[in-house]
Amino acid sequence: MARFGLILAFSGLLGAGCGTARPRARVPFLADHYGPTTAPPSSRWHRPSAPSMPTVGAVEAVDTSSSTxxxxxxxxxxxRYALRWTKRSGSVGHPAGGSLKDGRALPDTGPGYRRIGSRPFGTDExxxxxxxxAWVVAQLFPGTAPVVIGDLSQDGGGHCSPHRSHRTGRDVDIGYYKVDNEPMRFFVSLESEDLDxxxxxxxxxxxxxxxxxxYIFMDRAVQEALYRHAKKDGWDEETLGKVFQYPGGNDKAVVRHVSGHRNHFHVRFVCPPEDEDCES
Ligand SMILES: [Zn+2]
Structure with missing residues (x-):
């Protein structure tokens, strides 16, 4: 079992019966505790046999008497990977008008990423x-140049100029990977042929x-490149039509065109299930 930061790899995990003892060891959170993997990752991997939309279950509490x-x-x-975190944060209100209680700061650097900007706070989730x-991309592509992570929210949330949202710890801006493993120091608009x-x-x-x-805000040109890539990978058109607004114009697609997202994409996460004051 490879243990690496907040992530613990399992095989056949979901086949475990109810009576099977679940690992209780608490995995320390984030960069303070990152260390080298015990086994070098392979450079190739096996894709899921039938790509489909996410079917991940809800967050499950290992021990309800703790905040794990x-x-x-x-x-x-x-x-399959098991993610663990300690739950403290609370996303309050709407991302364009709310705040963030007890947010957690994403460290400046971690496996596979480098953070720029001065707003590192997000919900635990x-x-x-x-x-x-970022970690899993680095596992799949050993030695990858880190992805650039931009603003999340400020400590306590609230107004986060120049963003309209980014107020409740559920928004984050992320740069694109460039071909030839060229490191990015900040957000850069890439032509399709330069996009990895x-x-x-x-x-x-x-x-x-x-x-x-x-949802994800992403320029249409980037969507097109990723759509074509995913299709080549075996994703079917019906599923891709739910994921991407390109080419059909589905307004309810997860990945939508909003201008200004040629050099980065914006991710909005759903309200964490326990955050009762969170508004979507
Ligand atoms: Zn943004």
Missing amino acids: RRQVVTGPNGK TVTYVAYA TDKTWAYVEALLRTGAVQ
Whole structure:
């Protein structure tokens, strides 16, 4: 079992019966506790046999007397990972008018990512998912240049200029991966041929498979490149029509065109299930 930061890899985890003892060891959270993996990741991976929309279950509490939360997700490689975090934060109100209680700061750097900007605070869930997706891309592409993570929210949330939203810890801006493993220092608009669709789609797919993405704002040209990539990977058109606004114009698609998202994409996460004052 490879233990790495907040993520613990399991095989056959969901086949465990009710009476099977679940691992209780608490996985420390985030960069303070990251260490080298015990086994070097392989450079190739097996994709899920039947790509589909995320079917991840709700957050499950390992121990209701504590604040430890656990969620099993399927990575872009088809493997299952258990994410664990300590629940403290509260997303309050609407992302364009609310605040963030006891937010958690995403460290400046972590496996597979580098954060820029001065607004590192998110809900426990947002920070976990964003760090997990970067980590899993780094597992799939060993030695990858880190993805650039921009603003989340400020401490306590509230107004976050120049963003209209980003107030409740559920929004985050993320840069694109460039071909040839060229490191990005900030957000850069990439032509389609310069976009690393392998990595960028893996990041987006990892997020989608958490089941916690409300929507993603992404320029249509980037959507087109990722759509074509995902289709080549075996995703069917019906599913892709639910994921991408491109090409059919589905207003309810998860990934939508909003101008200004050529050099980064914006992710809005759903209200964490326990955050009763959160408004979607
Ligand atoms: Zn944004």
